[in-house]
Amino acid sequence: NAGVTQTPKFRILKIGQSMTLQCAQDMNHNYMYWYRQDPGMGLKLIYYSVGAGITDKGEVPNGYNVSRSTTEDFPLRLELAAPSQTSVYFCASNDPGGTIYEQYFGPGTRLTVT
């Protein structure tokens, strides 16, 4: 199993541009999450999904959108990028029927908005 994969690893955006961060998992996990990590602030939950077609907001959803058309994929969309969205983005997944609440993380996408 590849686990949780994320693309791209790095990206530089200009203010106002848009992009999609890709996340995929091959563990057949129903639950998937997007976090952002800012220096000295830990990780904060942006959006999560409990299955295909079902998504919900986390703690810091403004400026982002998600979709979940398949169990495997959970892309994060940034519209009108702003400098405040400069961060490292992590995708995670877990299976509530398996190891309780342990989340598996991808390697992250480092995004800079200038």
Added chain:
Amino acid sequence: AQSVTQLGSHVSVSEGALVLLRCNYSSSVPPYLFWYVQYPNQGLQLLLKYTSAATLVKGINGFEAEFKKSETSFHLTKPSAHMSDAAEYFCAVSERRGTGGGADGLTFGKGTHLIIQP
């Protein structure tokens, strides 16, 4: 609402010395607790987790943590630090709910940067 406090954004210990990273949590229901480690430019790796089976939890790389309900703490320890332990450590909490409790995501502390002095 749940929250996590990690005391000390940076902790420095000598190689071979005891490592103690502090974590206190608040939760309205019995929690699940986790320690994750992040090496430079990498993702998060689970060190250990508490899910109520035992209060003293052993993890990978010689780390362990003890859940103390009366102190709402879940401190991480390692008897003898190694240079390879230098990394960022995150404590996280997830509240137990009914079905779908895990879907609320983890609440993380701000992290503790562990520095190992030779």
